[in-house]
Amino acid sequence: MGLIILIVTGALLGWLATIALQIDDGRGILRNVVAGIIGSLGVGLATSGGVFLGAIRASTLLWAAVGAIVLIGLYNVVREKALS
Numbered sequence: 001m002g003l004i005i006l007i008v009t010g011a012l013l014g015w016l017a018t019i020a021l022q023i024d025d026g027r028g029i030l031r032n033v034v035a036g037i038i039g040s041l042g043v044g045l046a047t048s049g050g051v052f053l054g055a056i057r058a059s060t061l062l063w064a065a066v067g068a069i070v071l072i073g074l075y076n077v078v079r080e081k082a083l084s
Contacts, residue, residue: 002048002056003041006064010040013068021076035075036068043067 014036018029044064048056 002044002060005056005061006040006044007037009061009064010037010068012036013040013065014072017069017072017076031075031079032072035072039068039071040064042071 011033014033015029017036018032021032023029023032041064043066044056044060047063048060
């Protein structure tokens with residue numbers, strides 16, 4: 001159950017980042033959602049001690065959200081520099 005929560009949290013944060021950054025193309029939305037999922041799963045795995053198939057703690061969810069936001073931000077900064 002924790003795995004599903006981390007995936008949904010990352011996808012939701014990626015989608016919200018797309019709205020906040022006003023990205024209109026469909027590929028940008030998908031990339032932000034994937035970056036959010038990867039960030040959420042990576043940090044969630046690290047903070048839960050490698051076990052997130054069962055219940056998930058609130059602190060793990062909070063850190064996973066922070067990881068997703070950081071990875072989405074870094075991705076968009078790198079993308080903007082590459083396009084400039």
